[in-house]
Ligand code: SF4
């Protein structure tokens with residue numbers, strides 16, 4: 001086996017020397033400064049200023065560590081989980097401020113006051129194509145999380161990252177990602193491979209039923225994250241049944257599942273959006289590859305992959321399954337440096353480092369900028385709670 | 395061929411960052427462009443559909459939406475029509491309003507409705523043969539919207 | 549009687565909607581018969597498919613007549629209808645969930661008919677696909693329940709038959725590409741997904757069944 005010059009003792013570590021790290025971190029520093037601080041005057045309210053500066057510092061420190069150590073997932077996860085937790089902290093108080101309630105009422109639905117999220121997108125495609133309408137009780141352009149804005153964000157992220165969206169964007173995925181790290185060892189190890197096809201089955205079913213009923217079936221009946229966002233006001237049995245389903249799925253797939261398996265069970269075994277997003281990996285330039293010559297078949301990557309995206313079959317082919325979320329956990333874990341970020345069409349080994357960098361810039365920037373609003377607002381709510389005793393500004 | 399693939403792959407990878415930058419910097423602009431270019435709007439099953447008739451009354455106005463029977467392809471057998479009761483700016487609706495509403499000139503869909511605005515309830519009077527009942531009364535940004543269930547006469 | 553145009557349109561839509569169910573329940577059973585085997589030309593697979601579809605059409609038309617009869621009798625009372633439909637949905641839902649989520653269960657009507665099929669295979673091997681088609685056509689699968697109740701509403705034999713012909717067209721959209729699956733890179737993945745989808749749809753049908761039963765109680 002040939003050896004390649006590297007900055008750390010392990011072969012093929014994508015880590016950079018300090019001077020190179022400084023150089024490579026500079027563009028991110030400037031871009032995040034421009035995007036988070038630029039254009040607007042800094043807020044005078046310290047409760048707004050502190051979170052803003054905190055996001056700026058935290059994200060850049062994490063990026064530097066990523067570059068220097070060569071570890072991707074370790075630092076990505078910190079930001080990703082923070083975004084998810086802050087999303088929950090900010091979402092509910094925000095609704096209370098903007099709409100005055102958490103439970104969705106008939107009035108809210110008719111007035112289009114429901115925030116749109118990426119989970120709905122697969123269900124909207126067929127009706128949008130055939131009727132030019134979006135089957136969601138939101139607003140195209142006005143208000144919090146308008147449909148048009150979310151579609152634009154999703155479209156750009158998808159073109160740039162494919163299913164990388166699920167580990168560098170999705171503010172729900174972070175909850176599971178965090179909970180899957182709570183225990184050091186999994187209690188449940190074997191999950192039949194056939195269950196990893198369930199997300200595609202759920203996808204197919206909700207897409208067809210939504211198209212026929214012209215309502216977003218998954219949001220109405222199946223989304224576990226309703227538990228931490230909003231759902232129909234509990235004014236009738238139907239709404240109660242829906243809430244019971246939401247909470248059960250949340251408890252099972254987002255809390256218990258990840259804790260006992262150390263996997264993102266909702267993302268890997270249920271989420272139709274994730275399944276849909278997986279197909280966009282085919283259009284995307286970035287992927288994770290395994291260099292067969294270096295791989296010793298130790299199975300470490302397969303063990304750590306949170307979305308069941310590596311198995312013997314895919315390893316033998318030197319790649320991941322279509323469900324890979326490009327989190328980089330396998331890349332971090334591989335003792336031989338055989339797993340690496342890769343640009344499709346290019347040769348595998350010589351470019352392992354540049355491929356990673358080319359992926360990290362857009363991915364990290366997206367996570368930081370898209371997540372910054374949520375982190376800031378989440379921190380702001382916490383500070384508000386500490387200083388005023390309430391998470392809602394009066 | 396391998397060379398070409400490599401160049402194309404790298405170019406595609408290189409566009410990822412600029413793409414996101416362009417998206418973020420033009421973020422106030424792109425959603426509007428997307429909506430204008432695709433003509434997408436929210437489904438009438440949620441919005442109630444376009445307003446096709448307005449009538450001004452003393453102390454309030456009524457706006458009648460088009461009846462909604464939209465299916466994925468063609469029309470459904472059952473649907474609804476939304477009728478909005480709108481108070482003047484800064485004012486409020488009378489305690490009770492009673493209206494005869496003409497829906498698309500079709501006598502089968504003619505509606506006689508009485509709305510108690512304080513309790514937010516509505517009852518139907520003698521209406522057309524294809525009028526099934528009140529589906530719900532909803533608060534709007536201004537006024538109340540009454541949805542009346544219909545059977546498709548077509 | 550409902551206008552024929554509307555019935556035809558609805559038949560296609562219900563077929564398109566339920567066709568995934570057809571694919572999930574019967575696809576895996578039909579697949580081995582349809583895939584281009586070695587020594588069998590593509591053309592032969594397509595012919596087999598043609599036979600299969602014809603068999604299904606005949607099965608559907610027979611059901612169309614039954615639906616018309618049912619519409620005049622048992623399905624005429626709203627309460628009975630709700631109960632019957634509810635029970636049918638629930639029954640089918642249980643079958644589908646069992647089939648979808650347990651690796652052992654068999655879902656397609658053509659499977660229990662294996663005995664008959666074996667006889668057809670030895671006596672008239674050329675007619676096997678048609679027999680398969682007929683059996684799947686007579687299958688009480690979920691899309692069928694929807695189709696029967698709708699056709700019963702058609703209010704006439706011609707309407708009922710028109711509805712079922714259109715239903716046939718809608719469902720065929722899914723079955724027709726089956727011979728092409730042989731060229732798919734990952735038929736196993738497609739099969740597993742289709743099967744799990746049957747389970748998920750089963751859960752949905754269970755919900756519809758319950759709604760109908762409760763509706764019947766309140767009627
Ligand atoms: S799989 Fe679903 S929940 Fe998980 S990250 Fe992707 S979109 Fe989010």
Ligand code: SF4
Pocket residue numbers: 288304305306307308309310320323324325326327328329330331
């Ligand atoms: S294959 Fe690697 S990068 Fe892809 S999801 Fe699994 S651990 Fe993450």
